[in-house]
Amino acid sequence: MDIFEAPPGGLHAEVASPEEIARFLAAAAVQAPSVHNTQPWRFHHGDGQFSITANNERQLRVADPQGREMMISCGAALFNVRVALRYLGFVPKVRVLPDPDLPNLVARVTWDQQVPALDYEKELFGQIGRRRTHRGGFDPVQLPDALLAALRGEAAREEATLGLLADDPLRARAVAAVVEAGDCALRLDSARAKEEARWAPGPDSHRQDGVLPTAYPAVPERTEPPFRSRDYAHGHGWGLPPGPEEPVVRSAGVVGLLTTSVDHTADWVHAGQALQRVLLVAATCNVAAALHSQPLEIPLLRDFIRLHLCGRAYPQMVLRLGTTDEKAVSVRRPVDEVLF
Ligand SMILES: Cc1cc2nc3c(=O)[nH]c(=O)nc-3n(C[C@H](O)[C@H](O)[C@H](O)COP(=O)(O)O)c2cc1C
Known part of the structure; x- marks a missing residue:
């Protein structure tokens, strides 16, 4: 399922299986920007939670030895997961770095409360697949x-x-x-x-x-x-x-x-x-x-x-x-x- 080709509202939270919700969240997460498009993440789901782990096999060993850019990339993916949950009408609960024994575990996300998404949140969700990094100059237009x-x-x-x-x-x-x-x-x-x-x-x-x-x-x-x-x-x-x-x-x-x-x-x-x-x-x-x-x-x-x-x-x-x-x-x- 590619959510970005499916019509909005193609997944209904009330009837979606945990597997479908996890795929929906992962499909949104992977659209995040990442350094050199390394996509340094793995996602796990089960027991009503979705977690993001930094995949340090994809870390830039020379340019990013501390993993700072890898973690920024994973943070961007986490934000997409939050927006996707809001789109589905769930309220995300996020724990960043929840386990000191698992330093690559970036975040665990759970959701139990439901509140319909605001128009603004739906609009943000719509940008997840559209946004792209630009590499060049801009129009001579002042931003408000x-x-x-x-x-x-x-x-x-x-x-x-x-x-x-x-x-x-x-x-x-x-x-x-x-x-x-x-x-x-x-x-x-x-x-x-x-x-x-x-x-x-x-x-x-x-x-x-x-x-x-x-x-x-x-x-x-x-x-x-x-x-x-x-x-x-x-x-x-x-x-x-x-x-x-x-x-x-x-x-x-x-x-x-x-x-x-x-x-x-x-x-x-x-x-x-x-x-x-x-x-x-x-x-x-x-x-x-x-x-x-x-x-x-x-x-x-x-x-x-x-x-x-x-x-x-x-x-x-x-x-x-x-x-x-x-x-x-x-x-x-x-x-x-x-x-x-
Ligand atoms: C931590 C980080 C550092 C980045 N540094 C650069 C950069 O120096 N130059 C650049 O053109 N893009 C940079 N990017 C953008 C990525 O190259 C881009 O997100 C990736 O290629 C995926 O493309 P997209 O953002 O168009 O989806 C960076 C992104 C992240 C998250």
């Missing part, structure tokens, strides 16, 4: 202040802070410079570059994970300030062909820093939930996001950002928000591979 304030509020509801630099071009430029430094450092480090290349297969690949050439432009788009994208094509010229118009410098959009005040595993899971909450709410307003974690994978640069660009809070994600017609195509492993 009210939307930016709302997005800040959404992050705060998940114990994270979203700093948006719409009115701070100097700081936005500094963030762009650190992203560039991070990307350069990454390209010069052969172990990092090889690891990234392993998760960026070519156009003939039938893989259902990794960042495929359908997800990024063949010619990197120039933005102002200049934000550098990861080199997923690693010199092969892969990627989506440019449009017919002359290459132009496009807007970088509104630059954001998602931070947490502490930097423990639970904070990474919160950051993942906050990220996905912000992305889905933005998507309801046709606002897309580009993500840049290159500098956050390099401890010195992450520290630099923390000390100089986000008031000593711990940066968990650098992002840009804006509108665009372009839509990347991404892949996912089927539910049968990840649900036990």
Whole structure:
């Protein structure tokens, strides 16, 4: 069953079996963003609960030795599970890192109470399969202040802070410079570059994970300030062909820093939930996001950002928000591979 092709309301919570509900939740969870589309998760169900476990066979050993990005990815999947439960009219009860003896067990989710989903929750659910990471510039359109304030509020509801630099071009430029430094450092480090290349297969690949050439432009788009994208094509010229118009410098959009005040595993899971909450709410307003974690994978640069660009809070994600017609195509492993 692919819930994203089924008409809304195709699954009726009152008559659905526990197995059907679990598949529904897993199908929503796998649509979450994950670093390099590693999809580093496993889901288990039974006894009226659904759990998310980080699959550290899919962890980036070089770029993410602590598993921070893996946990952010799992946190984003957890947020999708919560939204899917609300869509079905259940009230999710979540325990993050419920068992100290099982450090990879990200969360256990149960539900016993029923409250009909609000329209707003249904709308969020509708974005789960539509949202895609953007890799390029944005239209020269200002995002309304009210939307930016709302997005800040959404992050705060998940114990994270979203700093948006719409009115701070100097700081936005500094963030762009650190992203560039991070990307350069990454390209010069052969172990990092090889690891990234392993998760960026070519156009003939039938893989259902990794960042495929359908997800990024063949010619990197120039933005102002200049934000550098990861080199997923690693010199092969892969990627989506440019449009017919002359290459132009496009807007970088509104630059954001998602931070947490502490930097423990639970904070990474919160950051993942906050990220996905912000992305889905933005998507309801046709606002897309580009993500840049290159500098956050390099401890010195992450520290630099923390000390100089986000008031000593711990940066968990650098992002840009804006509108665009372009839509990347991404892949996912089927539910049968990840649900036990
Ligand atoms: C922790 C994390 C770090 C990420 N870092 C980057 C990044 O540096 N550059 C990028 O283009 N996308 C980044 N992404 C986005 C993933 O590549 C993307 O989610 C994945 O390829 C799946 O595609 P989708 O988001 O379009 O569904 C990141 C996502 C997460 C969760």
